Amino acid sequence: MSKVLEKYEVVIGLEVHVHLKTASKLFSNAPVVYGAEPNHAVTPVCLALPGSLPVLNAKAVEFAIRAGIATHCEVHPHSVFARKNYFYPDLPKGYQISQYEEPICTGGWLEIELEGKGGPALKRIGITRIHMEEDAGKSIHDEAVAGTGSAVDLNRAGVPLLEIVSEPDLRSAAEASAYLRTLRSILRSVDVSEADMEKGQFRCDANVSLRRRGETAFGTRTETKNLNSFRFVEAAIGIEIERQAKLLDAGQRVIQATLLYDPGTNKTRVMRTKENADDYRYFPDPDLVPLVIDPAEIERVRRELPELPDQKHARFVSEYGLSDYDARLLTTSRALADFFERAAKAHGTPKSVANWMLRDVLQALKERELEIDQTKLEPGALAALLRLVDDARVTAKSARDLVPELIERGGDPAALVRERGLEAVSDTGVIDAAADEVIAANPEMAARYRAGEDKILNALMGQVMKKTGGKASPAAVQQTLARKLRG
Amino acid sequence: MTAPVGTLAELRAALEARRVSLRELVDAALARAQALEPKLHAFLGMRAERARAEAEASDARRAKGEVRGPLDGIPVAIKDNLVQRGEPTTCASRILEGFVSPYDATIVTRLQAAGAVIVGRTNLDEFAMGSSTENSAFGPSRNPWDTTRTPGGSSGGSAAAVAAGIVPLALGSDTGGSIRQPAACTGIVGMKPTYGRVSRYGLVAFASSLDQIGPFTRTAADAATALEVLCGHDPFDSTSLPEPVPQFSQALTGDVSGLVIGLPKEYFVAEGVDPAVLASVHAAVAELERAGAKTREVSLPHTKYGIACYYLIAPAEASSNLARYDGVRYGHRAKDAANLSDLYCRSRSEGFGPEVKRRILLGTYVLSAGYYDAYYRKAQQVRTLLRRDFEEALAGCDVIATPTTPEIAFRLGEKSGDPLRMYLSDVYTVSANLAGVPGVSIPCGFHDGMPIGLQLMGRTLDEATLLRVADTYQRRTDWHARRPPEPA
Numbered sequence: 017m018s019k020v021l022e023k024y025e026v027v028i029g030l031e032v033h034v035h036l037k038t039a040s041k042l043f044s045n046a047p048v049v050y051g052a053e054p055n056h057a058v059t060p061v062c063l064a065l066p067g068s069l070p071v072l073n074a075k076a077v078e079f080a081i082r083a084g085i086a087t088h089c090e091v092h093p094h095s096v097f098a099r100k101n102y103f104y105p106d107l108p109k110g111y112q113i114s115q116y117e118e119p120i121c122t123g124g125w126l127e128i129e130l131e132g133k134g135g136p137a138l139k140r141i142g143i144t145r146i147h148m149e150e151d152a153g154k155s156i157h158d159e160a161v162a163g164t165g166s167a168v169d170l171n172r173a174g175v176p177l178l179e180i181v182s183e184p185d186l187r188s189a190a191e192a193s194a195y196l197r198t199l200r201s202i203l204r205s206v207d208v209s210e211a212d213m214e215k216g217q218f219r220c221d222a223n224v225s226l227r228r229r230g231e232t233a234f235g236t237r238t239e240t241k242n243l244n245s246f247r248f249v250e251a252a253i254g255i256e257i258e259r260q261a262k263l264l265d266a267g268q269r270v271i272q273a274t275l276l277y278d279p280g281t282n283k284t285r286v287m288r289t290k291e292n293a294d295d296y297r298y299f300p301d302p303d304l305v306p307l308v309i310d311p312a313e314i315e316r317v318r319r320e321l322p323e324l325p326d327q328k329h330a331r332f333v334s335e336y337g338l339s340d341y342d343a344r345l346l347t348t349s350r351a352l353a354d355f356f357e358r359a360a361k362a363h364g365t366p367k368s369v370a371n372w373m374l375r376d377v378l379q380a381l382k383e384r385e386l387e388i389d390q391t392k393l394e395p396g397a398l399a400a401l402l403r404l405v406d407d408a409r410v411t412a413k414s415a416r417d418l419v420p421e422l423i424e425r426g427g428d429p430a431a432l433v434r435e436r437g438l439e440a441v442s443d444t445g446v447i448d449a450a451a452d453e454v455i456a457a458n459p460e461m462a463a464r465y466r467a468g469e470d471k472i473l474n475a476l477m478g479q480v481m482k483k484t485g486g487k488a489s490p491a492a493v494q495q496t497l498a499r500k501l502r503g
Numbered sequence: 504m505t506a507p508v509g510t511l512a513e514l515r516a517a518l519e520a521r522r523v524s525l526r527e528l529v530d531a532a533l534a535r536a537q538a539l540e541p542k543l544h545a546f547l548g549m550r551a552e553r554a555r556a557e558a559e560a561s562d563a564r565r566a567k568g569e570v571r572g573p574l575d576g577i578p579v580a581i582k583d584n585l586v587q588r589g590e591p592t593t594c595a596s597r598i599l600e601g602f603v604s605p606y607d608a609t610i611v612t613r614l615q616a617a618g619a620v621i622v623g624r625t626n627l628d629e630f631a632m633g634s635s636t637e638n639s640a641f642g643p644s645r646n647p648w649d650t651t652r653t654p655g656g657s658s659g660g661s662a663a664a665v666a667a668g669i670v671p672l673a674l675g676s677d678t679g680g681s682i683r684q685p686a687a688c689t690g691i692v693g694m695k696p697t698y699g700r701v702s703r704y705g706l707v708a709f710a711s712s713l714d715q716i717g718p719f720t721r722t723a724a725d726a727a728t729a730l731e732v733l734c735g736h737d738p739f740d741s742t743s744l745p746e747p748v749p750q751f752s753q754a755l756t757g758d759v760s761g762l763v764i765g766l767p768k769e770y771f772v773a774e775g776v777d778p779a780v781l782a783s784v785h786a787a788v789a790e791l792e793r794a795g796a797k798t799r800e801v802s803l804p805h806t807k808y809g810i811a812c813y814y815l816i817a818p819a820e821a822s823s824n825l826a827r828y829d830g831v832r833y834g835h836r837a838k839d840a841a842n843l844s845d846l847y848c849r850s851r852s853e854g855f856g857p858e859v860k861r862r863i864l865l866g867t868y869v870l871s872a873g874y875y876d877a878y879y880r881k882a883q884q885v886r887t888l889l890r891r892d893f894e895e896a897l898a899g900c901d902v903i904a905t906p907t908t909p910e911i912a913f914r915l916g917e918k919s920g921d922p923l924r925m926y927l928s929d930v931y932t933v934s935a936n937l938a939g940v941p942g943v944s945i946p947c948g949f950h951d952g953m954p955i956g957l958q959l960m961g962r963t964l965d966e967a968t969l970l971r972v973a974d975t976y977q978r979r980t981d982w983h984a985r986r987p988p989e990p991a
Binding site: 108 | 584585586594599602604605606608704705706707710711712738739740741742819820822823825826827829831832833843847870871872875879
């Protein structure tokens with residue numbers, strides 16, 4: 017890969033489809049539900065019965081405005097719904113209602129954080145447009161359901177989607193992944209989508225092309241469809257970069273095509289090439305009037321917009337005195353940020369809470385591939401645990417060891433400490449005895465300390481700690497050792 | 504054979520005087536429909552049992568002094584492109600074979616709330632595409648004045664049912680003249696309200712931006728009564744206008760003095776129009792002048808592009824609107840399809856008739872990449888010009904008077920081999936659809952024993968003035984009172 021990247025510059029643009037968390041569908045009052053019996057969350061509109069007509073869901077419009085403002089887009093007071101015509105069994109009307117020539121939002125951006133040589137750096141990624149559209153139903157080819165034929169479930173047909181199209185500003189699979197994580201975090205922050213990739217609420221198509229370094233014209237691109245996990249996005253882009261580089265190295269040209277990624281085999285295959293691309297015959301939907309939004313409504317949404325990750329980040333720096341880096345890490349998700357704020361409030365020393373969260377809590381979450389709101393750990397419990405440390409009732413080490421348990425099983429830290437006999441050892445007799453034993457067993461180290469090699473004390477301390485099962489206060493151990501060695 | 508039914512106004516008088524019961528009325532309509540069906544083929548299906556039950560319920564209400572309004576208990580026929588819960592809707596197409604709607608069109612809900620009794624579904628050109636009902640998959644309707652001739656189309660079944668005295672009121676839909684042209688052909692009143700006045704929810708779409716539901720009646724006064732029930736905002740139709748609906752009946756003052764009638768010079772050229780039609784229209788205008796109206800020449804300069812513009816926009820929308828008939832969820836499905844593409848091709852090839860196919864092909868073509876700008880977008884631009892024509896002309900007059908059709912009803916088979924000639928039947932009517940303005944056709948004379956229609960077009964939302972002029976004319980003439988001969 018590194019060889020490829022020396023020779024070629026990778027150009028990536030992403031199209032993201034996001035389900036909006038409205039109660040009903042984009043153009044009908046059928047409910048938006050997941051896991052319902054097939055074809056039960058439908059109305060005449062979803063079934064495209066003769067004579068049925070679409071009526072726009074106002075909540076979906078508000079969500080689109082929110083998403084547009086949150087990504088610094090211009091929100092247009094006038095936009096138009098268009099029909100995208102094609103035949104497929106899960107597309108009941110024979111067209112999808114979307115926006116084409118006049119989308120609701122254009123010209124935005126968001127910032128992603130990249131690991132640079134001198135530490136993390138921000139990169140601004142342009143957003144070309146955001147438009148509203150309806151989802152299609154689902155075709156089911158599973159023999160158990162469909163027998164020898166195919167079945168269609170229209171529960172998803174008409175669920176409101178935003179399609180968010182980035183500029184071709186991304187230069188690697190890692191950047192693409194960072195963009196998606198940031199976008200998802202923003203959309204969750206402004207409460208427009210659960211953006212659960214497993215439920216298909218956040219799906220991505222990746223446009224990838226290569227050009228020789230130094231060239232300004234874009235190469236021919238391919239589009240890989242329907243990537244529904246961050247891992248698949250990175251994998252599919254990586255595969256496509258290698259494939260295109262091989263072609264270009266061999267003096268062949270890349271053919272514009274739509275590809276499908278198969279996570280099972282970790283391979284992509286061509287779905288169709290441009291030569292046989294569909295002609296969607298877009299035209300304004302005559303069943304819908306242009307979407308006209310009062311600029312005052314856009315301003316109202318702007319005023320009432322929940323805090324964005326960027327704003328939260330700045331506030332965490334100024335309000336809690338966190339470092340820029342720590343603040344950014346704590347604002348990567350709304351759940352994490354909310355957890356931090358509640359724990360900080362309960363504990364009183366935000367910096368200390370931040371340190372514990374970034375070091376111990378995030379580590380434990382990462383090992384378990386969990387998000388903070390998927391655990392049993394309560395903000396109040398973390399605060400209580402830290403207070404036990406502050407009061408020297410438990411050592412930091414013991415407390416650290418309890419974090420995974422609190423995450424998995426929850427509970428009251430004080431009770432847990434008692435239960436496990438982890439109360440800090442304050443009995444000087446115990447520490448004295450341990451120190452004497454360690455000094456006696458290590459005459460050479462003791463001599464070196466006395467000769468002025470201060471650092472050796474740490475090694476001795478470690479041994480005393482071990483003897484006391486990590487329950488002794490490190491400060492007390494240090495004092496005792498120093499006193500005994502000097503004396 | 505029962506006698507022809509009277510006008511709405513006459514029926515109401517009879518009901519109030521208790522000379523007739525609603526059950527008798529509905530029975531008479533059903534009996535007459537059945538007796539005339541072999542000659543006229545106005546209907547694609549009757550709703551006898553339910554209609555009788557509803558009529559009895561209406562009689563029971565009336566006995567207790569509860570009357571829901573002027574349509575309570577009145578037998579009504581509706582074009583078979585309006586859905587009713589539990590009833591088939593065919594659109595005169597084989598593609599909707601076996602389809603029974605699980606929901607009611609808004610217009611059906613409104614009619615039923617007003618107590619009207621729907622007795623049957625009327626014949627039409629397949630998916631309302633045509634000017635003669637000859638494109639019905641179930642055979643053409645015939646003109647009660649001369650059964651060798653067409654009643655016009657596409658709402659020919661509704662027009663024939665009213666003209667033959669089966670029902671006093673029938674509903675049609677008008678996309679390019681499909682109410683006004685058959686009204687002219689059969690000597691009755693047919694009105695297309697302003698686009699957006701009547702909800703399209705439950706009207707099977709032909710061309711969404713042009714389709715509008717309207718009534719067939721014998722008199723303008725009856726049309727006013729019907730429109731008070733039919734018009735009104737519907738939250739289920741995004742193109743429905745949220746404007747208040749006036750009491751149209753109260754606008755019928757019989758007074759047109761001072762009103763200015765515009766005569767668009769582009770509609771009064773001798774070419775392509777039967778001189779007898781022009782003569783009748785001129786005579787009708789002269790009658791309105793005697794009633795106190797003034798006339799002036801106006802211009803609708805883009806009229807000549809109307810038909811071309813219409814036959815780009817309507818098929819474009821139709822090609823998309825009819826994509827849902829794919830054999831997957833309802834309606835006709837080809838047997839033993841080899842694969843998905845085969846299922847689509849064969850279901851649609853078998854299900855659609857030739858005119859529908861022609862328009863789907865035409866519409867698909869004009870929306871295609873590379874042709875969109877030259878055809879569809881250009882047609883939309885012309886449509887804007889046509890709309891402006893009407894705004895400007897109607898700034899200088901109150902209503903516009905023209906012939907409804909260039910000639911009297913033609914003979915069945917006369918034009919069915921020549922689509923372009925057939926399309927010209929709508930030459931005077933398509934502009935009102937393209938501009939969205941209201942239009943009405945009223946009988947204004949006869950030629951060769953066949954009725955001639957006068958078309959009046961007006962300002963957006965000003966149906967009231969159209970009805971006032973039409974009613975004033977009918978108070979002074981008796982064309983509308985003439986009846987076709989009772990078939991032997």
